[in-house]
Amino acid sequence: MKVSVLTLGCKTNLSESDLFKSAVIEAGHKLASLEEQPDICIINTCTVTAKADYQCRQLIRKALRKGAKRVIVTGCYAQHTPETIRKISPQIEVIPSDKKDNIINMLSDNTSSSLINIPRARPFVKIQEGCDFRCSYCIVWKVRGRSRSVPQKEIIERVKALEERGYLEVVLTGTHIGLYGKDISPEVSLYGLLVNLLKNTKKIRFR
Template sequence: MKRVSIVTLGCKTNQFESAGMAEALVKEGFRIVPFGDEADICVINTCTVTARTDAESRRLIRRAHRRNPSAVIVVTGCYAQLSPELFREFPGVSLIMGNSEKRDLVGLLREARETPTVRVSDISRERRADPLLLETFAEHTRAFLQVQNGCDSWCSYCIVPHVRGRSRSVSPHRALEGMRTFAARGFREVVLTGIHLGAYGLDLSPPSTLFDLVAQAERERIVPRLRLGSIEPTEIPDTLIQLLANADTLCPHLHIPLQSGDDRILPAMNRPYSAAFFREVVEKLATAVPGIFLGTDIIAGFPGETDEAFQNGYRFLESLPLAAFHVFPFSPRHGTPAATMPGRVPAHVIKERAEALRNLSAEKKKRFFEKFLGKELDVLLLEQEENGVLKGLSRNYIPVSIPCDAARINDEVKVRVTVVEKDFVLCTAVS
């Protein structure tokens, strides 16, 4: 039985696709082993959203070859889609696949030779969402379900439309069946994912929307907990806010990318809203859904970001009811408009601004967690740590540690928050 290791960088969609490749391999008699263990085949599912993820992808390819010099190395994902010829020069690489080719991994492995084989199609021609089939997930408690792929937004800094193609959605029937399959296999939480999740359904005939899909899942109560991935501020209608406010299964958690809080930078980014519009959306959510975890993305050092623009954005973030944010130092991506924009911010200034934003995020997260001291949360128990403590996740996305019987993994339990740490809370069981 051949051993395969898979390592994944980047977004939840990439994680879903890695799980799909793993499931297809297992069905063909392969055995999945942890990355770094001895393996006959190593799959690196890359990301190219920043120069840092490019570098990490290259590092993992070299590591795979050092650890398993005779293994077949497969490079796939967004970096492979963008720059396939680059990986021909890497020792040990036998197969380079684009994102669309992930569904054909088993067959392509049979073609792998010592001379690298490149199988990368023109993803801009893709018109159908055809995600890998997936019935289980290694975590056994939470599952990601890809319902959309691609993006039509063309933000000026972003390479993703080049490597993921146009926005395309699976049918509502297939999406709901995917949820039912995971529920039947015992998963307590399903996370809906996509490259541009808020555009779900708009390309279908007849058109549909993410709200329509989620509302149907809520009516049927398909899974105990349904969570949404990242969604744009312009794609959160009042109907979705009301659904969140009254939901039994839809979790009170949204990740809403901002990217900049300055109204001169937002148009340069090709972001179709103002800071005031973003404020209106998040404040409406915070009022309608008490306790909701609201996260965001922010780019530090976008071209033209003066000290004044940065301070505007910093104060704006301070004033918002956000629980935390991911900070990305600006990374020019070749082929995007932002890569050649004037007003490039020096690297040391970008680093300082990113650090200030991360510190602000840490402060806001701590304050958000402290709101729940002494209060009860419903927590899904995920896994046991080495010290015997169980890790869990609340419906509103608070990581929890709790002394509890390991037999209760995949149970949802009621806990009381007793201590707030940097990135999680300590709890005691109530039920």
């Protein structure tokens, strides 16, 4: 099966899309471009601005024009205005941002979320998602929800796997990484996470 994964928006989205791509490969499927008329096209969207919403709709329509047999739209735009997306075409399947893990489960029985075949010198590793602040000018807290930290053990395992594959640097990303660990009991800080990462890795650098 041919699967295309397209991403708009932030580094957190890019990190999540890397997991989708890994699930595709682990399941024995082929990553493909839109030009190859994929069986499934997954579009990970953004909704920070009106322009971002417009770009999402453009990309969705492009995927349909290129002949993708199944179009799955997820991400912040899908979370914020799912009905607007569904009106574009009945062919579209909308999966809200808070249900993204369902895509990995759909693509592969292996849900270990290991990161493989990342086409960047500095892969992104998501350590946190969501925001506890309620800024009136920002929509992110509405579509991403409250801050949720990725367990330290899971982050360390991902980074070690990347180091074993030869990566020399990773970018730790999230919606508001300064909130990392505040929802974990016992509470841990971003500094504490970095200390543990350095203890469990050899030469890899962090941004």
